[in-house]
Amino acid sequence: xxxxxxxxxxxxxxxxxxxxxxxxxxxxxxxxxxxxxxxxxxxxxxxxxxxxxxxxxxxxxxxxxxxxxxxxxxxxxxxxxxxxxxxxxxxxxxxxxxxxxxxxxxxxxxxxxxxxxxxxxxxxxxxx
Numbered sequence: 308x309x310x311x312x313x314x315x316x317x318x319x320x321x322x323x324x325x326x327x328x329x330x331x332x333x334x335x336x337x338x339x340x341x342x343x344x345x346x347x348x349x350x351x352x353x354x355x356x357x358x359x360x361x362x363x364x365x366x367x368x369x370x371x372x373x374x375x376x377x378x379x380x381x382x383x384x385x386x387x388x389x390x391x392x393x394x395x396x397x398x399x400x401x402x403x404x405x406x407x408x409x410x411x412x413x414x415x416x417x418x419x420x421x422x423x424x425x426x427x428x429x430x431x432x433x434x435x
Contacts, residue, residue, distance in 0.1 A: 329357040330401035337394065337407040344387050344413050352378035354396035354403065365395040387413040 334353040342348040352373065354362050366373040370390060371382035378396075390409040395402050412419065 328360075328398065328400045330403050331356040331360070331362050331396040331398050332403060333396065333405050337405045339408045339410070341410045341412065342384060344384055344411060347381065347383050348409070350380040352380065352394050352396075354378065356398045358398065360398035360400070363397045363399070365397065367393045384411045387411045 331354045334355055337352065340348070340350055348371075352364060354364070356362055362378075363375050364373045364378040365375070366380070368390060370384065371380055373380050373394060378394075388411050390411065391406065392409055393404050393406050395404040397403075
């Protein structure tokens, strides 16, 4: 806000104002995520803007679309794999991006852990 209470009038003066924009920031660091094929993946990305500008979210994935208004990622993967994902928050002037990796398992991690334990038992007890 410009306060002109005690301003002095200068005839034919030209003033230039520079508005400074603060880029949005992520509310938390994006961490790597895991999900299993055919199970719903939900991840809520949050950004803030010091200027209270409206934030729009983007991603680089072809597997899902982030909700451009809320930052919510919600989808059910149908194939396994490792997806490097970049999420961008924009205030319309400046962008801020962060990355995380989504690992999509073909079976649940709990089942894989059980398989690994059974294999360890077999490996440690040959001939039984």
